[in-house]
Amino acid sequence: MIQTTQSLISHLSCAKCETKYPHDQLQTFATCCNQPLVAHYARGPVPKPDDLAKRETSMWRYTEMLPLLDQNNRVSLGEGMTPIIPLKKLAKEANIEHLYLKDEGLNPTGSFKARGLSMAISKAKELGVTECIIPTAGNAGGALSAYCAVAGIKATIVMPRKTPLIFQQECQFYGAKLILVDGLIDECGKLAHQITQDSGAFNVSTLKEPYRLEGKKTMGYEIAEQMNWQLPDVILYPTGGGTGLLGIWKAFQEMRTLGWLTDQPLPKMIAVQTANCSPIVDLMNGIDSPPQSYTMSIANGLSVPVAFGKDMIMQVLRASNGGAMKVTEEEIKQGVYEISAKEGILISPEGAAIWQALRRLAKAQKVLPHERILLLNTGSGYKYLENLN
Ligand SMILES: Cc1ncc(COP(=O)(O)O)c(C=O)c1O
DSSP states (O other): OOOOOOOEEEEEEEETOOEEESSSSSSBBBBTTTBBBEEEEEOOOOOGGGGGGGGGGSSGGGGGGSSSOOGOOOSSOOOOOOOEEOOOOHHHTTTSSSEEEEEEEGGGGGTTTTHHHHHHHHHHHTEEEEEEEEOOOOOHHHHHHHHHHTTTTTEEEEEEETSHHHHHHHHTTTTEEEEEEEEEEHHHHHHHHHHHHHOOOOOTTTTTTSSSSHHTTTTHHHHHTTTTOOOEEEEEEEEEEOOOHHHHHHHHHHHHHHHHSSSOOEEEEEEETTBBBBBHHHHHOOOOOOOGOOOSSSGGGGGOOOOTTTHHHHHHHTTTTEEEEEEEEEHHHHHHHHHHHHHSBBHHHHHHHHHHHHHHHHTTSSSSSTEEEEEOOBBBBBGGGGGGO
C-alpha cells in the first residue's frame, strides 16, 4: 500500500548558520560552515495523530514529513514500525517500573541503518544517482548494499578489516564492491572521500548526505505514536556518528510544531559509548582527544573516533538535560549474554552497552524507579557472534 500524500519538504539548511540549500538538487553537506545539512518542512495538510493508525506499517507512514517527492522512487524493504517491548526481568533487576526496548534489530538487514539508507537511496534515485560509496562500521554497509541492489545503483563499501566476516559477506551477497581498510571508520572515510573525487560516486557518509537523518528520525515519530503520544522520560542511545540520536530529537521538535505532542517535557537523551572509543563522552568532559587514541570495540558501530555532527550532538545532549557515558568492553559482552538469557533478545553489543549504562544510572539513582525508560537496541546481535566468543 503506497500513500498518495505529498512531502512537505521546503528546503535544507546549514546546521550552524542556517544558510538555505535547495532540496531539488543533489546535496552533500553545508560547505559554508563544514556542517551537516538539515531538512525543513512547510506547514500543510497532515493527518491527525489518530488517523495515522490507518496507514501502512512502515516508516513511510509519515510521508508528509519525509523528503521523497515521488513515491515511485521509493526504495523499500519494509523498514520501520519495529516493536517496543517491555523488559520485565531487567526492570526488576534495576528497580525500574517501566523499562522498554525498541528493537531495531528487526529491520531489514538487521539494524536501524535500514531506515536511513532506504531514505537516502530513495532520494539518490529520485535525483538520478547511479553510483554510491559509503564508509561504514558494518551495519550501514550491509544496508546500503541491499538498497542499492533494489534500486539498481552501483555500491562501493569501505569497511574496517577488523569487522566480523558476516558484515563483509553480506555486502558481497548484495552485489556491492567491498574495500577493507586497516583502521577505524575515520580511515575508511578518508579513502571513500578520495574515491569519490576520482570516480564521481555519490558519498553517503554519515551526515555528509542530508537524508539518512530523515529516515532515522522516523524512530522518534514511532516512539511517540507507539507510546500513545506520551514520550518516555529518558532515552538511552548507543552513539557513534550520532545520526540516530539527532534524528529522534529532530522528530520530537517537528511533532511539537505539528501539534502532535501536547505540552510535555521532552526525554533526557543519554548517549552511550564504549571505553575503547568515547569521543562524545570526552567532549562532554572538555577533552578533544585525537582520533588515534581510540580503538575498535566489539560494538563495531561505536568505534567512531570522529563524529562529523559532534556540535549537533552536544546541542541535543545539553538541550535535553541528558548526558553521555561510557561502559567497558567487558560490560558490553556481559550485557549481550544477560539480555539474551533473560529477555530472549539476541541484542547487538551496541544495545547491550545502553543496558549496562542504565544499570549504572539506576544504581547511582540518576534515574528514578517511576521514570519511563526507553532503550534503543539499534541492531541484531546475530552478525556479531565472532566478537562474543
Ligand atoms: C548497531 C549500531 N548501533 C549504533 C550505531 C551508531 O549509530 P549512529 O552513527 O547513528 O550514532 C551503529 C553504527 O554503525 C550501529 O551499527
